[in-house]
Amino acid sequence: MSATSAATTFTPAPASADIGVYGLGVMGANLARNLARHGHAVAVFNRSHQRTERLMARYADEGAFVPASELADFVASLRRPRVAIIMVQAGAGTEAVVEQLRALLEPGDIIVDAGNTFYKDTQRREASLREQGIHFVGMGVSGGEEGALLGPSIMPGGTQESYDRLGPMLESISAHVDGTPCCTHVGPDGAGHFVKMVHNGIEYADMQLIAEAYDLLRHVGGLSVPEIAAVFRSWKDSELDSYLIDVTTEVLERVDPATGAAFVDVIVDAAGQKGTGSWTTQSALELGVAVPAIAEATFARAASSSSAQRRAVREAALDSGAREIGYDTAEERQSFIDAVRQALYGSKIAAYAQGFDEIATASTTYGWDVDLGAMARIWRGGCIIRARFLDDITRAYEAEPALASLLVAPTFATALESVLPAWREVVATAALAGVPAPAFASSLAYLDQLRAERLPAALIQGQRDFFGSHTYHRTDDPTGVYHVLWAEDGRAEEKWD
Numbered sequence: 001m002s003a004t005s006a007a008t009t010f011t012p013a014p015a016s017a018d019i020g021v022y023g024l025g026v027m028g029a030n031l032a033r034n035l036a037r038h039g040h041a042v043a044v045f046n047r048s049h050q051r052t053e054r055l056m057a058r059y060a061d062e063g064a065f066v067p068a069s070e071l072a073d074f075v076a077s078l079r080r081p082r083v084a085i086i087m088v089q090a091g092a093g094t095e096a097v098v099e100q101l102r103a104l105l106e107p108g109d110i111i112v113d114a115g116n117t118f119y120k121d122t123q124r125r126e127a128s129l130r131e132q133g134i135h136f137v138g139m140g141v142s143g144g145e146e147g148a149l150l151g152p153s154i155m156p157g158g159t160q161e162s163y164d165r166l167g168p169m170l171e172s173i174s175a176h177v178d179g180t181p182c183c184t185h186v187g188p189d190g191a192g193h194f195v196k197m198v199h200n201g202i203e204y205a206d207m208q209l210i211a212e213a214y215d216l217l218r219h220v221g222g223l224s225v226p227e228i229a230a231v232f233r234s235w236k237d238s239e240l241d242s243y244l245i246d247v248t249t250e251v252l253e254r255v256d257p258a259t260g261a262a263f264v265d266v267i268v269d270a271a272g273q274k275g276t277g278s279w280t281t282q283s284a285l286e287l288g289v290a291v292p293a294i295a296e297a298t299f300a301r302a303a304s305s306s307s308a309q310r311r312a313v314r315e316a317a318l319d320s321g322a323r324e325i326g327y328d329t330a331e332e333r334q335s336f337i338d339a340v341r342q343a344l345y346g347s348k349i350a351a352y353a354q355g356f357d358e359i360a361t362a363s364t365t366y367g368w369d370v371d372l373g374a375m376a377r378i379w380r381g382g383c384i385i386r387a388r389f390l391d392d393i394t395r396a397y398e399a400e401p402a403l404a405s406l407l408v409a410p411t412f413a414t415a416l417e418s419v420l421p422a423w424r425e426v427v428a429t430a431a432l433a434g435v436p437a438p439a440f441a442s443s444l445a446y447l448d449q450l451r452a453e454r455l456p457a458a459l460i461q462g463q464r465d466f467f468g469s470h471t472y473h474r475t476d477d478p479t480g481v482y483h484v485l486w487a488e489d490g491r492a493e494e495k496w497d
Ligand SMILES: NC(=O)C1=CN([C@@H]2O[C@H](COP(=O)(O)OP(=O)(O)OC[C@H]3O[C@@H](n4cnc5c(N)ncnc54)[C@H](OP(=O)(O)O)[C@@H]3O)[C@@H](O)[C@H]2O)C=CC1
Pocket: 023, 024, 025, 026, 027, 028, 046, 047, 048, 051, 087, 088, 089, 090, 092, 093, 094, 096, 097, 114, 115, 116, 117, 141, 142, 143, 144, 145
């Protein structure tokens, strides 16, 4: 096919494509182009035909595209066993497309959902399609528009059988780091979408931590926006080197052409979200895993968007008791900048530890057998959280696959010991100055909770037993169940069977 007019009808030859992409929006069109550029014959279809026409008009010469105007022709154009990738809006859009494809596919065929779908929806669809003999693969794709085209990080779940068919194609189009593809079979069932969800939760935490560092440098350190951009640029030469630091630098360096102001100052300070951070937090709560940095990052977006509450509290002009903190000399200022860098690194280690812990817990709960080191390895390139730091995480899990927490991997334990004094200073300074740093503070509290010999959770157990007979265990009998008869004279302790 060549360049098209608005009325073009595409009727492809049957069984002429290796793989199909349904949904040619930002991600789908680029994923299809990536597949075509790597020599795969790609069937392409979109609900509104104009997108298919636009793709063919602009990019037909990039590879072997097999466009279809009708869904039945799209399916017929796929070689058996057929593989159809869905790249549409999660939720109702994906549900509709899965049902359309289900009606046209046969046992042995594979549907791949590459959108940001909630993993429980994937589990439901996988079980339902399995009854029909159709493989359903929930697949995380990260890297945005550029990644989808030039090499994303790919996190496919589903059966090993479907990965055997899909893996070579996916690995060919994924990012590569040191010759290794940023794609691996994550595990069965909804494992791929779960891991992508946590990837995004970590993304939220990392972005919030960077934003807090920026805010502290500006409102406590007294740096201008261009000075902060220069600081972030210099952190490329540190353990913080990452795509998100690059993105931050670029945003901070931009000057608004209309006003001449720093671009960051003309953006409304209300952060949006499409749901994956909330899902990561909700899933962690369900699984009983502590992910405070991810939760705080999600709540910080919600707080930023709570405009009525922000206005009311601002207008109440409370006496905040915040102190004016200033740095008089260049040395003092540099020392604060360095402390913020260390606090950012410590918090980042804690946030990633939380995300990996959530994956490990889900893997055990659902029997997915996810290789955590492999997850760190496929996140080294292509995805939004790609960073030098992920090499260290990969090595930590290679050295000890059953690591209880990233915090105790020798590299990170040493790093934490080195940054903790500065991190504490920064959190205390932020509180004194009245500059919110919820992710820095909660990450530090997370670490302190995990390293504490005793936690006040003992008191909470006592409170629960008092008002609700919720019972407790004793330190000298950790499996026994005890209760105090709080309402009776003498308040005797009972051991319950
Ligand atoms: N943008 C990004 O950076 C990333 C996005 N994702 C995920 O990829 C998926 C696609 O995102 P993106 O490409 O950005 O979205 P776009 O908004 O660019 O495209 C949306 C696509 O979904 C299709 N669609 C929506 N509803 C339906 C429906 N009911 N039936 C059929 N088709 C439908 C649209 O078709 P039509 O043209 O007819 O409206 C269009 O092709 C989402 O799940 C998103 O979360 C994942 C990683 C990164």
